[in-house]
Amino acid sequence: MFTGARNIETDLEEIPALSPRSADELTAVHQRDGVVETTTLPTVAERVRGETFARSVDGRRWITARDAGDPATVELTLHEADGSVSATASVPDPDGTFGSSFNAAFDTSGEHIAVAHGASLRFYRASDLSLEGERELPTPPGYALSKPSYDSSPVSVARGDRGEFVVGSAGILSFWDFRTHGRTAPPVPVGTAKTQEQRPDNPQVTPRPGHPGQVLVTIDGRLLLWDVEARKALQEYPLDGAESAKRTVVSPDGAVAAVTGGFPTRATLIDLDEQRELPELNADTGNAVGFIGDYLFTGDDSDGLQIWDWKERRLAGTVATNPTGTDAPAIEGDMFLPDSTPSGRSPVPLDPEKLFRDLCDLSDRDFTPAEASIVQQLGASSDRPCSG
Structure with missing residues (x-):
């Protein structure tokens, strides 16, 4: 029983007392004009909250993080498709950054989860969030992840199709196995530190659809088309916006990439099949969101979304979004999601x-x-x- 709040001036309870009735109902007891009334209220699954989240390949599960009531700890939460919490796990968070800057990936089977943050890589069993292993991410000689960096990007994680994944941290790409929790190959440095007092930035790694052995890596004002098995760059492209190029999206067929960054924001377009740069969109585009056909969606919190005909390099339309910036617009296949957060998903077919x-x-x-x-x-x- 949850007792209602009492008004000290009238000595009346102004908020109903709540009592569980069944798994999906509550009984509310309240007083109105001297008469006690009861009402049956339906309950709904907890909204999936969190600044950062990851979805399983089949879309049926989500992992995010929430406040655990302890300043030095956060709680990983595993949610089912309806938003209900099926498992939780406490994670140390001494600097209070985990909730906004961790990165995670499910393996293709949905049975294992890798979670990266700071210098740590943790492996969890998806069924109950049991910790299966913990590893330290590699750092360049003479540097520690505790050293400062002007880079605001989190450690990045990109899943492969054969049980492996790539992590980008402190200027290094490392290669891991979901099941063995071990590295599958020696780490490869791809970035350099700006000064001796500042560690290298975190490479941002993005899978290339339709090409399971390739990922795209942005680091130090460059885009690398990376062969994971050969552990080398197949091609390198300079990026407009230099050091601040942050967001990479790839067309569903893996043929074209767009990278946005800089101030004002510019979009660099790359034909990955032909391995050549395309004319850029010479406008303040905002961050890249995704491709559908000949259209690239970009935008920011204040101006909404822009729809660009990237072949003709012209603005085709705009879409208003939540001005509070709490939404996370996304493109998935031929669907546009004004908000891709787990509790806000409402796909719009395009x-x-x-x-x-x-x-x-x-x-x-x-x-x-x-x-x-x-x-x-x-x-x-x-x-x-x-x-x-």
Whole structure:
């Protein structure tokens, strides 16, 4: 039983007392005009909160982090698709940065999770978040991850298709196995420190769709097309925005990459198949969000999303977004998500035919008399639009 709050001036309870009724209902008891009333209230799954999150390959599970009530600890939480919490694990967080800067990846089976933050790489069993192992990420000789860096990017993680994954930290790429928790190859340095007092930046690693042996790496104003098995760059491209190039997205077929960064933000476009630079979008684009066909979505918290015809290098449209900046817009396949956070997902199909079919499923009906009159005046067909 949860007792309601009492108003000390009227000596009345102003908030109902709540009592569990069943797994998905509560009974609310409150007083109104001297009469005690009861109401049955449905409960909903906890909203999945967290500044950072990762989703399993099948989309049925999420991992994020939340406040554990202890300044030096956070709680990893594993959520099912409906938002319910199925497992938790406490993680040390002495500097209070874990919740906003950890990075995680599920393996392709969904049975194992790797979580990277700072100098630590932890391995968890997905069923109950049991800690299976912990490893220290490599650092350049003479440097420690505790050294300061002007880089605000977190340690990055990119999953492969054969049980391995790549971690980018402190100017180094390291290669790991989800099941054995060991390195699959020696680490490779790709970045350099700006000064002796500042550690190298964290390389940002992005998978290349359709090319399981390749990833894209941004570091020190460069984009590297990286062969994971050969442990070398196949191609290197300079980036507009130099040191501040942060966000990389790749088209679903793996043919084109866009990297945004700098101030004002610029988008560098690379044809990965032809291994050549394309003319850039010469505008303040905001961060890259994703590709759909010939369109690149970019945007920021204040100006909403921009839709660019990247082949013609022109603005095709805009989409308003949440001005508070709490959303995380994303592109997944042919779906646009105004908010990709686990509790805010509401996919919008961008395939015109699919969108029309979905609208018909929701609102197919006969014309109202007023609508039928307008249709007749226009000389248009009186058949229902969805009748076919």
